[in-house]
Amino acid sequence: MNLKQIREFIIEKAIFLCGLVSIIGIILIFVFLIKEGGSFFLKESLRDFLLGIHWYPTSTPAKFGILPLILGSLLVTGAAISIAVPLGVAGAIFIAEIAKGSLKEFLKSSVELIQAIPSVVLGFLGAKALGGYVMDWFNLSSGLTAFTAALLLAFMALPTIISVMEDAITAVPKRYRESALAMGSTKWQAIYRVVLPAAASGMAAAIMLGIGRAIGETMVVAMASGNAAIIPGFPSGILGPVKTLTATIATETAEASGRHIQSLFAIAIALFLITLGVNVSADFLVHKKKVK
Amino acid sequence: MRINPRHTEKFIFGSLFSVSLIILVPISWVLLITLKYGLSVINLDFLTKSPTFNAGGGIYPAILGTILLVIGTIVVSLPIGLGAAIYLSEYSSKNLLTRIIRIGIISLAGVPSIVYGLFGFSFFVLFLGFDKSLLAGALTLSLMILPVVITASREAIDAVPEHFREVSLSLGATKWQTIRHAVIPHALSGILTGTILGIGRAAGETAPILLIASAWLVNTPTSVVGRGGRFMALPNYLYSTYALVGKSMENPNTPYGIALVLMLLVFLITLPAIIIRAKLRKERKW
Numbered sequence: 001m002n003l004k005q006i007r008e009f010i011i012e013k014a015i016f017l018c019g020l021v022s023i024i025g026i027i028l029i030f031v032f033l034i035k036e037g038g039s040f041f042l043k044e045s046l047r048d049f050l051l052g053i054h055w056y057p058t059s060t061p062a063k064f065g066i067l068p069l070i071l072g073s074l075l076v077t078g079a080a081i082s083i084a085v086p087l088g089v090a091g092a093i094f095i096a097e098i099a100k101g102s103l104k105e106f107l108k109s110s111v112e113l114i115q116a117i118p119s120v121v122l123g124f125l126g127a128k129a130l131g132g133y134v135m136d137w138f139n140l141s142s143g144l145t146a147f148t149a150a151l152l153l154a155f156m157a158l159p160t161i162i163s164v165m166e167d168a169i170t171a172v173p174k175r176y177r178e179s180a181l182a183m184g185s186t187k188w189q190a191i192y193r194v195v196l197p198a199a200a201s202g203m204a205a206a207i208m209l210g211i212g213r214a215i216g217e218t219m220v221v222a223m224a225s226g227n228a229a230i231i232p233g234f235p236s237g238i239l240g241p242v243k244t245l246t247a248t249i250a251t252e253t254a255e256a257s258g259r260h261i262q263s264l265f266a267i268a269i270a271l272f273l274i275t276l277g278v279n280v281s282a283d284f285l286v287h288k289k290k291v292k
Numbered sequence: 293m294r295i296n297p298r299h300t301e302k303f304i305f306g307s308l309f310s311v312s313l314i315i316l317v318p319i320s321w322v323l324l325i326t327l328k329y330g331l332s333v334i335n336l337d338f339l340t341k342s343p344t345f346n347a348g349g350g351i352y353p354a355i356l357g358t359i360l361l362v363i364g365t366i367v368v369s370l371p372i373g374l375g376a377a378i379y380l381s382e383y384s385s386k387n388l389l390t391r392i393i394r395i396g397i398i399s400l401a402g403v404p405s406i407v408y409g410l411f412g413f414s415f416f417v418l419f420l421g422f423d424k425s426l427l428a429g430a431l432t433l434s435l436m437i438l439p440v441v442i443t444a445s446r447e448a449i450d451a452v453p454e455h456f457r458e459v460s461l462s463l464g465a466t467k468w469q470t471i472r473h474a475v476i477p478h479a480l481s482g483i484l485t486g487t488i489l490g491i492g493r494a495a496g497e498t499a500p501i502l503l504i505a506s507a508w509l510v511n512t513p514t515s516v517v518g519r520g521g522r523f524m525a526l527p528n529y530l531y532s533t534y535a536l537v538g539k540s541m542e543n544p545n546t547p548y549g550i551a552l553v554l555m556l557l558v559f560l561i562t563l564p565a566i567i568i569r570a571k572l573r574k575e576r577k578w
């Protein structure tokens with residue numbers, strides 16, 4: 001082997017290694033979550049953990065039931081998604097099919113700008129300013145509620161939803177629209193009857209990714225949701241404080257020790273598995289065989 | 293009576309337009325409020341002094357910490373992400389391993405930021421013994437934005453026309469020479485744009501380095517790893533001052549000032565990407 005071949009060989013292996021980093025990373029994350037949190041399940045039953053209704057990690061005896069946290073996450077995420085999806089669908093259709101020229105560019109960069117706002121800034125403004133409005137609107141004693149966090153999360157999920165949906169809509173072949181228009185449909189009829197059905201699986205994926213983003217978001221809920229680990233009532237719970245899975249980890253880890261910290265890693269394992277499931281199924285939807 | 297579809301269309305397009313404008317309301321709200329309360333806080337001392345007790349003084353160590361973190365994150369994530377993208381675009385074949393790598397990337401992209409925080413702390417800080425250092429922070433953030441870098445780089449590399457490679461190979465260049473001289477130069481601006489956008493986001497992240505960044509330091513880091521590598525970061529400092537609000541903060545508007553500086557910094561980091569991209573759209577060569 002001459003020098004050139006050796007160099008080529010080394011570079012090829014190095015590049016191969018880089019290719020493997022993402023797998024190594026995801027495995028390492030999982031292994032270390034298990035390493036720190038797995039021993040929690042040696043003493044606690046999975047059932048008591050997932051279905052226990054009391055999260056009293058520091059009292060004696062400590063209780064580690066994460067049902068209030070799961071419900072808190074579901075409530076905030078569900079509310080956020082029901083606000084973000086209609087806005088996102090309308091925005092995506094408008095940007096992809098109707099807006100032109102500088103208006104389109106302007107809207108696209110505005111959506112991108114949302115992504116650049118750090119979540120801790122949104123959390124802070126949400127807790128300080130938005131919380132005040134929510135308190136006044138609904139005549140509450142505190143503005144730090146599931147609803148406040150949901151409004152902020154909806155805003156944060158919008159860029160993901162809009163950009164993935166826009167891609168899905170734009171990817172529908174041009175001839176679909178042309179055929180519909182040639183048959184005398186209006187532009188809206190073409191969008192509604194032809195383009196949107198063809199883009200449906202990609203749009204569903206966009207919603208899934210938005211859900212994944214909302215479940216995993218941490219700082220906004222840690223700062224604006226009130227952080228009370230209680231089972232939220234329905235529907236009144238939306239205007240009360242809740243505590244989510246992510247916020248629990250963020251607010252408690254620094255002071256936790258012993259079994260408490262193990263339980264927080266156990267929550268992280270649950271979160272890891274939930275978001276993994278959501279994201280892999282979203283990817284499956286994106287790459288699902290398109291209509292022939 | 294049948295409604296004229298042209299009228300329906302006008303009505304629907306009008307509604308879609310107004311809904312799209314609603315998206316702009318929160319953005320303007322965030323910018324206006326931060327400017328309103330934050331601008332008065334910012335002066336030279338605020339930007340160049342160390343913080344004192346109760347969130348008084350300046351935020352210099354936090355600004356410096358965030359900038360150093362960003363540099364570290366670029367240094368780590370760009371070569372690895374680019375390497376992974378080259379592997380996927382140029383070397384890999386459609387087999388099981390490639391599928392697994394793809395799933396790995398998607399999964400990494402979906403891991404919640406706070407889970408990165410727990411992982412970074414238990415792996416880099418405790419297991420590898422890096423202490424709460426810049427290195428531990430930069431590595432955690434790098435892993436988090438790796439999917440963004442890989443995806444952006446792949447898109448840019450895949451956009452380089454196939455005949456560029458064929459010409460280079462037919463002239464006797466090796467595969468690596470082809471990639472190095474005929475592919476990467478043409479994909480470079482796309483790669484940089486995507487990477488910078490990802491890093492701008494990393495600069496504003498709090499949760500991944502929640503357990504790594506120090507809440508309050510007077511000194512700036514003296515090394516990359518170990519105790520001397522301890523650092524403050526702007527987002528995390530904003531979070532710790534949030535806890536002080538209403539208690540005993542010297543100036544209650546300080547958090548707004550931090551938020552404003554943080555957003556400006558993120559904007560300055562992403563600005564090159566925006567410029568490169570605008571240029572790129574103008575002068576596509578093929």
